[in-house]
Amino acid sequence: MLRFLIFLILRQSAGSGIIPPAWTLEAPRALAALSRDRLTASVTHRDRGRLHSVLKRLIAGEPLEYAVVGGSISAGSTLGLHRRLGMFLWHGRFLQWLNATFPHPGHRRVNGAVPASTPAYVDGCLSFHVPSTAQLIFVEYSVNSPEPREYERLLRRLLRYPQRPPIVLLHMFKFWPKDKMRGFDYTKNYVDASDLEFPYAAPVEEAATAMARWYEGVSSISMRGALFEVVKRNETEGLRMRDLMLDRIHPSDTGQLVAARLVSNYFEESILQIKDGGAPDQAVSYPAEGGMGFMPISLRDPYFKHNADDAFSSTVVCVRGHDMLKHALRMDGWRFVIEGSAGNPKPGLRADAAGSRLDLCWRPEPRDFDRAVAFKLGYLKTYSREFGPARLSCSGICHCTSTALSGGASGKPKRVNGRDRTSLHHVENVVLHPTVALGGNSSVLRQGRGVRRRVLTGGRRAGGATRRGLSNQTMKPDDQPSSLSSSTRVFTRRVAAPASAGDTTSCCIVTVRTLSRSLTSAVENTSFKVLSFFVGKGAAGTGRLHQQSIVLADTM
Numbered sequence: 001m002l003r004f005l006i007f008l009i010l011r012q013s014a015g016s017g018i019i020p021p022a023w024t025l026e027a028p029r030a031l032a033a034l035s036r037d038r039l040t041a042s043v044t045h046r047d048r049g050r051l052h053s054v055l056k057r058l059i060a061g062e063p064l065e066y067a068v069v070g071g072s073i074s075a076g077s078t079l080g081l082h083r084r085l086g087m088f089l090w091h092g093r094f095l096q097w098l099n100a101t102f103p104h105p106g107h108r109r110v111n112g113a114v115p116a117s118t119p120a121y122v123d124g125c126l127s128f129h130v131p132s133t134a135q136l137i138f139v140e141y142s143v144n145s146p147e148p149r150e151y152e153r154l155l156r157r158l159l160r161y162p163q164r165p166p167i168v169l170l171h172m173f174k175f176w177p178k179d180k181m182r183g184f185d186y187t188k189n190y191v192d193a194s195d196l197e198f199p200y201a202a203p204v205e206e207a208a209t210a211m212a213r214w215y216e217g218v219s220s221i222s223m224r225g226a227l228f229e230v231v232k233r234n235e236t237e238g239l240r241m242r243d244l245m246l247d248r249i250h251p252s253d254t255g256q257l258v259a260a261r262l263v264s265n266y267f268e269e270s271i272l273q274i275k276d277g278g279a280p281d282q283a284v285s286y287p288a289e290g291g292m293g294f295m296p297i298s299l300r301d302p303y304f305k306h307n308a309d310d311a312f313s314s315t316v317v318c319v320r321g322h323d324m325l326k327h328a329l330r331m332d333g334w335r336f337v338i339e340g341s342a343g344n345p346k347p348g349l350r351a352d353a354a355g356s357r358l359d360l361c362w363r364p365e366p367r368d369f370d371r372a373v374a375f376k377l378g379y380l381k382t383y384s385r386e387f388g389p390a391r392l393s394c395s396g397i398c399h400c401t402s403t404a405l406s407g408g409a410s411g412k413p414k415r416v417n418g419r420d421r422t423s424l425h426h427v428e429n430v431v432l433h434p435t436v437a438l439g440g441n442s443s444v445l446r447q448g449r450g451v452r453r454r455v456l457t458g459g460r461r462a463g464g465a466t467r468r469g470l471s472n473q474t475m476k477p478d479d480q481p482s483s484l485s486s487s488t489r490v491f492t493r494r495v496a497a498p499a500s501a502g503d504t505t506s507c508c509i510v511t512v513r514t515l516s517r518s519l520t521s522a523v524e525n526t527s528f529k530v531l532s533f534f535v536g537k538g539a540a541g542t543g544r545l546h547q548q549s550i551v552l553a554d555t556m
Helices: 002-015 028-033 036-042 050-059 090-101 119-124 148-159 203-214 223-233 253-275 321-327 469-473
Strands: 043-045 065-070 108-111 136-140 167-171 218-222 314-320 328-332 334-340 345-351 357-362 373-381 389-396 403-406 414-416 419-421 424-434 508-514 528-537
Touching: 028 253, 036 043, 036 218, 036 223, 036 253, 043 203, 050 253, 090 108, 090 253, 119 148, 119 373, 119 424, 119 528, 136 148, 148 167, 148 203, 167 203, 167 223, 167 253, 203 218, 218 223, 218 253, 223 253, 314 321, 321 328, 321 334, 321 345, 321 357, 321 528, 328 334, 345 373, 357 528, 373 403, 373 508, 389 424, 403 424, 508 528
Parallel strands: 065 108, 065 136, 136 167, 167 218
Antiparallel strands: 043 218, 314 528, 328 357, 334 345, 345 528, 357 508, 373 424, 373 528, 389 403, 389 508, 414 419
C-alpha cells in the first residue's frame, strides 16, 4: 500500500516534468512520512540567483559538474563499504535524481569529502577537493566545524570559484544529549528516554544559515529543520532515530536517502518555480569556455569581523601523506606510516620517543616569501595516553614564534558503540617571517616590529604537492577507490637525506621535536604524528589567524 501511495506521488511529480529516480521506492515508510510541511521546513534559505542560472542550463539540456566537500557523512566511511563514490550516499542519490530528471552522459560528480576533517583542513588544499570547473558545490560541514569563522572563510573562497557556482549548505545534525557523545546500545531493541535528550541548539548551523542569508548565491538545507520534532517524539516509523542514524552523528542508509530527498525536493521546487515563470532575484552570467579563469568576484564584507580572507586565499604549497618525505630534511626517530583502515587511511610521519626531531624544509620562490606567510601544521590529536607533547620552532631563512603542540586530547576518551573515538586532525597556525635573503645572500634581516624587510631574490622552487594531487585526492565518477588491503597497514621507510640536504641557505626549516610528558624522565615512550602542512599567503601576520581542531573523530 505504501509503495502504491508513493507511486501516485511520483506520478504527480512526473506530470510536472520531474522524473523521480528508482531510490524513491527503497524506503517507503521514511519517504511517505516526509510530509510537505517537513520538506518545506528543511529549506532554511533559498537562492534564486546563481542556482536558477544552473537550473536553466539543465533545463536547456546542458550537463552539470558538481562537487561535494564535507566530513565522514559525505565520505561514507561509516557505512561499511568505504567507497567515497558510493551511490548510496546522499550526493550519489542526487546524481541518480539528476540523471533521471535531466538525462545527460556528461553529468559529473566530484567527492572531495574527507573523514574527520573541517573546513580549515579542506581550505588549505582546496583545489585538491574542488575542481575549478565545478558549477555547483555542496558543503556538508555543520557537524564537523568547531567554530563558524573557518566555515565562512571556506564559503568565501568557494563563492569566488571561476564558474560562480551556487553553494548549497546541507546541515546534518548531531543527536547527542548535552555534553555527551554516546552511541546507541544495540543490545537492546528500543530507544530509551536518555537517548532522546538531545537539544535543539546547533550554533554552527545557525551561524552558517545566517551566512547563507548574508551572501548571494548560497542555499541552506537543514535536517534539523525537517526532522527534529519527529525524531524527538520517536513515534513515526521510518523517521525514528534508530531508523535514520547509525550512531548519533552518522546517518544510516535510510538517513542518507532522506538527506537526498531533502536536497532533491529543494531542486524540484526551484525548477517548478522557474517553469512557472518565477524570475531570479539576481541574474548570473557564466563565462565562455576557458575564457575567464580566476577573475576577482566581489563579495560583501565578511559576516564575522576581520574574517575577510583566509590566510590560504593564495596557497603556495600543500603537502600531505607521502609527499612530506620530499620535505623531510632530518628525521631522527621519525618514520613514515600509513595507519587506519583501507577506506580511511591516515598516512603521516610518526615518532614514538621523546627527543625525536623532525625538520621539514620549505624552499620558497622569492615571490612567495617577500613577506610573512601563514604555515599550518596538521597533526594527530588522540585520547590515547601514548601521545604526548611536542614543540614547533623555525630556523634557516625564516623565524616564527616557538609553539607548544599537544598530541593528547583533553578530557576523557569518548566511546561510541563500544569503540574509542581517538583520532582528531588538529591544525596549528603559525606565521613564518623571512629572515635571510635568498640567492646566495646570507645576510640576516633584522627581526622585530616595525622593521622594514628586504624583498627576497633568487632561490629554489619548493617541492611537494602540485595540482597533480587532484586526481589522487578527489574521487571522480569514473575513478576506482585506492587498492589498500582491508586490514590496517603500517609502512615504515628509512628516508635518505635529500641531495641538497647540506645546503640550507634557501630552506625555511620548521622543526617538530617531541617532548617528555614527565619531569623525571628525559626519554620515554611518547608518540606524535604529523599529517600535513600548508603554506599560504594572505592574512598572515595580521593577528587574524585562528586555531582549528577537528572535533569529529574517527577511530584510528
